[in-house]
Amino acid sequence: MPFIPHTEEEVAQMLAAIGVDDIEALFDEIPADIRCQSLDDIPPAATEMEVTREVQQMAERDAGALNFIGAGAYEHHIPAAVWQLTTRGEFYTAYTPYQAEASQGTLQLIYEYQTMMAGLTGMDVSNASLYDGASALGEAILMAVRVHRKSKSKKVLMPTSVHPAYRATAKTVVKHQGIELVDLPIDADSGRVDPAALAAFSGEDITALVIPQPNFYGVLEQADELTAWAEGNGTLVIGLVNPFTLAILKPPGEWGANGADIVCGDGQPLGAPLSSGGPYYGILCCKQQHVRQMPGRLVGRAIDADGKQGFVLTLQAREQHIRRSRATSNICTNQGLVVTASTIHMALLGPVGLRNAAAASLANTHRLVEKAAALGITPRFSGDHFHEVALKLDQPAAPVLEKMATAGVLGGYDLGRDDAELADAILVCVTETKTDADIDRYIDALKAAQEPSAPSR
Amino acid sequence: MPFIPHTEEEVAQMLAAIGVDDIEALFDEIPADIRCQSLDDIPPAATEMEVTREVQQMAERDAGALNFIGAGAYEHHIPAAVWQLTTRGEFYTAYTPYQAEASQGTLQLIYEYQTMMAGLTGMDVSNASLYDGASALGEAILMAVRVHRKSKSKKVLMPTSVHPAYRATAKTVVKHQGIELVDLPIDADSGRVDPAALAAFSGEDITALVIPQPNFYGVLEQADELTAWAEGNGTLVIGLVNPFTLAILKPPGEWGANGADIVCGDGQPLGAPLSSGGPYYGILCCKQQHVRQMPGRLVGRAIDADGKQGFVLTLQAREQHIRRSRATSNICTNQGLVVTASTIHMALLGPVGLRNAAAASLANTHRLVEKAAALGITPRFSGDHFHEVALKLDQPAAPVLEKMATAGVLGGYDLGRDDAELADAILVCVTETKTDADIDRYIDALKAAQEPSAPSR
């Protein structure tokens, strides 16, 4: 009986104490006619040894290719210490720190996280995490609507340069509450929000404007100008950022005159492995005055009965377990362990390590762009980009990517999946993990894949 | 400066406190003419990211083959919990527990280890580990000579069925102290010690007899008879065991009438991965009356100033840091962390888990022998064997093994490496880690490798 410590003798003692004959008797309140008959579709128990071997084989099956896909999930070096510490039993197997006295480890760590994330984004306050970047965007929009009581339209401008899966997720989250997500088109040349398109909304009651930085195409939005427009229009600004880039890019707290009101994004690039899409975590930061509309947990410093400093979950009256149907969100379990990893990751890299990793990513991307130019392949968009860039081919991207994959190079994201007009474009990401040799291998694979296949004999 | 936390400002403060101008001044007592000029042969510093990638590639290069080699190092399933707990910083980065009050974790664990190992071997006392099985055999012989003061010959009978590398190591360890290791031949048919050869020594002053169980060829020695001979001859018995087999085999403490006097062996099969040969650990157990001649550390229970029970290093007067040139051995650092893993491993398997793993190994070996018989290949020796068996081919083993390796199967140990008469024999080990499909793959590879190669065209 894996994991069940009872011996027959103990079971007998326990049953006697309860006063029943067998364990089955403990289920006598369940109507007999609905009792489960069999679980034949579930395989028999396997030992740890057997499962280990199977899973190792499955893991190896997917491994080995050189990855240049980003598109919302980024391959970075994670110091070995990060997950060795994070998976210590005391972090890994603890519950939500409701009992503060027995949870100071987790609580202090989250307080440190909140401090780091507020610093990185330039915002006043960070919460303790939401599920991921996409759902955090949804929560940020709900929050903006709650915060901006004066605005009655519940219209939110959503640039089409926001990650398509983020747009879909945000829509799922907000659509039942009468909120309208209005597409804000981009300039097809620069790849960023079209100022003219934005100007068309001037004077209209717009609750909030989402500004992705960098945007889905890796292009930098003119965040200051966009924020200035919003400030002039009485519109809240929701920044959607990749926190890794904030070592170099202007933080949303400094956009425009007063900065963004709410900032969201995905914390994955700060210590979470790619891991097939999760667990990552959602970032949510805001200005001080909005904090009581924030969803998710918050840790605050507190004083104990001895006057000693410590940490507690605070402002819980916003949350479902206290406020129930009037809570700021239904979120309960969040992504705590990934935040643990991320906090340790940020502490280990420090300001210089993070900046250097970001600068190296930027430089590597430029190197790839230069080498691609030698093949006659150039960026699809003219706007400045960070560590991700859309390359335009002279043919449909999908079969080229397929051939590259066969050669062991995952060449990027096929932009034609979401937009037929970009069917000849690949979104490529180059992080600090890539060497010059890797980039050469990319270029070689791309070159070979572009050539018409030799006719099969 | 990886790992060095000093800032320039702090260095200046520290130098000022010392009263020197620069760090270089702190080396002014070293004669200038021998100062190190350059370290050009050492590569430049690499980041963790760079080294990680290189080492991963080197690790992958050696991986992937199906291993049937034993010969002193055995592939077993190790529960995932074992090394996750063992590499917790508090175990991994602690020093030898000289400061008992700050080391109760390690001390109690070793006490538990001593209890388990004494139980497994059926002996009174276990120490806290030696380096490995081979060097432990050397120490066991030195100990036997110290213990058996009445015997003047310093002659120790060493069956040729003892692992060749163990014999070589034991010789290295004991040869400077006037000890003679006398070869005790085996019966070429059964593969175990020849009773007639042993009888030839009856009445002679023999300090000790080594009994390997199972022996190098996987064959079971007639330990009871051999022990009885030694008891009759006033000769000490040194048992050399694979502790994994003791879940099933009679423990050396029960051999003959009074059991072995000293027991050694390698702890690797109890929780240490193959890991290219180490770190493993050496087992050393003995009868109570010999304990003060034991080399290595011992942990004992003790009472503290509050009357509370705890654990300390004890009988330290045997050790080099106290007794110096009159110590029982020069050993200081031992294999503590592997003992930590092994203790956790034994606790997780428990008596039934260990027995089942041993029984499954035995059954798997029999299965392989049966299937090999269908190819006309039979065991080289007639003695009963445990989970390792010498198979006799009709041709030299070395090229067969080479071909099998090319096919991804490490087919066993070439016995011809140590004994030209066994050049057609392979020592094969099958543990509980091997499935029926693995065994079939072995047989297929063996069959293919035996066939004369197709002439290359």
Next chain:
Amino acid sequence: MLIFEHSTPGRRATAQAPATTAEIDLPAQFLRRSDTGLPEVSEMQAVRHYTRLSQKNFSIDTHFYPLGSCTMKYNPRACNSLAMLPGLLQRHPLAPESHSQGFLQMMFELQEMLKAVTGMAGVSLTPMAGAQGEFAGIAMIRAYHDDRGDAARTEILVPDAAHGTNPATAIMCGYKVKEIPTDEQGDVDLAALKAAVGPQTAGLMLTNPSTLGVFERNIMEIGRIVHEAGGLLYYDGANLNAILGKVRPGDMGFDVIHMNLHKTFSTPHGGGGPGSGAVGVAERLMPYRPVPVIARDGGRYRWLTEDDLPKTMGRLSAFGGNAGVLIRAYIYMRMLGASGMPRVAEFATLNANYLEQRLRDAGFEAAFPDRRASHEFIITLKKQAKELKVTAMDFAKRLLDYGYHAPTTYFPLLVPECLLIEPTETESKEEIDGFIEAMIAIQREAETDPDTVRSAPHTMPNRRFDEVTAARTPDLKWQAGE
């Protein structure tokens, strides 16, 4: 001390910083001028700081943790080491299917096992926690009614014992919430339910066993009432551990369920997450499942997306949910196998009933003395609170001093001074007996030395906190120069 207080400006003690001399060739308008405020510490300082911090936590790996409704059971270490295999960690979520067959196979098999053990027709793994599973489920109910043009259904019914996420979720899905009272025996008040249902009823959310620690005996009747009114039945799977392999939500008549894989399927709680709230649906809700879902076509596995499920309630995350959590649940289920599933419920229930009975024998008052405990049960300390002025919170805090994590306190809301106690199946009789002795000892203290209990804990890194002041003037981050 905070990590920031270990920081020294200019420290560069890291092998983590890639050397780079590259200029940042971006226009100045995009560039950061301010500091990030990240700490500057050596690798050892960080390791030491976080190792020591971790030691201040209670956890399953160190303590008995009988937290009702949370299912704090053993998290097998193999689940962790295997989920952390480089091949799994390094797989990009958008890797082509040709490079994803191993992962997809595991996920497909997980879906199949979850279907089998819940009796549902289909499963989607994408929700990232129970609450998101609830959201997905209620949104599917809404999509179903909308799809049929049944626009009048504006209400979700929720028993008063429900978890806070239930009403909060209904609101997020645009519904009104109507509470249904509980009867004396802990069952849903059927008369009240009958009075509440109607053409405005979109559905009922139910946990079974409920958070009162008892099995809802009238479940088939409740299903009939709601279904006849045209509503659907939602199962909050937080308590699935109690009935795993014994009775299946699908067979109880539920149309849609979520499962907390971090409870019943033993993925770790991680100090607050991540979890997984996989959803299961009956046949009629199949078209509305959240995407992506994994399918097998011949021998290959592939994602189903909006193209395959055009009526999907939508996407819940950028990719496919908490894959690393799902892998852990997969491994756990494989190790339990078919025979292990009912054992979970059996021994969780045995432990709970034994613990309840022993506490009652010792004089503690059960909230539902006439009922069987499920995998958890409620003790009410209202007598102690009234007569001794020692509250449930005092007991909870004092338990920490005895080396036991506190049970859930003051939930569910309808039982005064309650402790909701869930020992789980992985705890031994020895551990449970120790807890019982601690409870008895505290009761004795409450009678003879109540101040010790009221001022507990005494052995933790901190004593009780002034939470009111903390919430009044929130201090949510460290400020440089403090």
Next chain:
Amino acid sequence: MLIFEHSTPGRRATAQAPATTAEIDLPAQFLRRSDTGLPEVSEMQAVRHYTRLSQKNFSIDTHFYPLGSCTMKYNPRACNSLAMLPGLLQRHPLAPESHSQGFLQMMFELQEMLKAVTGMAGVSLTPMAGAQGEFAGIAMIRAYHDDRGDAARTEILVPDAAHGTNPATAIMCGYKVKEIPTDEQGDVDLAALKAAVGPQTAGLMLTNPSTLGVFERNIMEIGRIVHEAGGLLYYDGANLNAILGKVRPGDMGFDVIHMNLHKTFSTPHGGGGPGSGAVGVAERLMPYRPVPVIARDGGRYRWLTEDDLPKTMGRLSAFGGNAGVLIRAYIYMRMLGASGMPRVAEFATLNANYLEQRLRDAGFEAAFPDRRASHEFIITLKKQAKELKVTAMDFAKRLLDYGYHAPTTYFPLLVPECLLIEPTETESKEEIDGFIEAMIAIQREAETDPDTVRSAPHTMPNRRFDEVTAARTPDLKWQAGE
């Protein structure tokens, strides 16, 4: 509580036991009849037990550990995770060279780096700890003399400050030991050395800097004296951290050395081991290196064995030593690189001299006040012992209460009431300053409240032990039925 006290007969709570119905078809004479006595606990009980046990340890990952002669510095976590890669763990030591090139390449490069940083002609990685390296080294010296037919050399010279392993090793190699005194300034007494050497001298073992925490200034003269007498010079590398990249044993004239990779090259001490005592030799000892050694032939790597080195001093282990430790050292050296090597010595020395100076400023007495500290130094508390009856041991134990591991006490033997203090280069000024403050506070306590110091520690899991009784009636294992 011991793990055995958690055991219950008949418990089978494991996913680790392979199912087997196989009969044991061996003759009865070979079979075990008695119990093994192994505990029967659940996986969670084991995890909880050993997790909690671990928390009772001080360690580098939790505490400052200024243990002189032991070099307790930060052990980079990458060394652990990489050494634990499945591909490295699963490699059988006897795998054919075709399946070993990755491993052999690392080991070859490690040999080369160690040669470069020590100035020796050849390196063998096989010794499994410092003491086994010493054994290999002295056995090589013996093999060298024997090979030349120089059989009269029966003595090894050892300074009185030497580590206990030095004399113990000489004895194991069949030598007599002659102690050489130390002069007032901590150098070897040259006159005594000159008087001691002769045709009976096989060699001299020396640590430099010595365990007195000072650099042996007359090292070249010492080498000349020993070499002229026909003896060889052995370097005990335990203190290599002090001079790494600043001066090389080979350039100081040593013929053979060992290196404690678990000290200078930062592999963890593991609560007592494993370590590695790799040896380096000068040209004339090359034929005697312990086997195996790794060689490069063209682009391939291979083992050298007895066939290649017929005069080898022999084999020291069944395979090639503590490979897992060697991999960790390799990774560490690669991360330091050429520029990182001298930095180790520089900052270790800076920390030691700073700490010594600050303690002296606070009134503590240095054992060698006229000398530079190397990477460690000695404080003598003989005044405190005499005047306040507070000993070095009392200070050491009291430091535990202040959260610092004790320095090495009562070693080396020739300095009364000594503390041998080694901060290492990876400790920050902040941590060192904290230690200084603790020492000052304890000194104040020793003056005003000496009993508190004498009865320390007060905050550990245990108080001081009665070690005498423990040794008199040793209790070395738990007995069933206790």
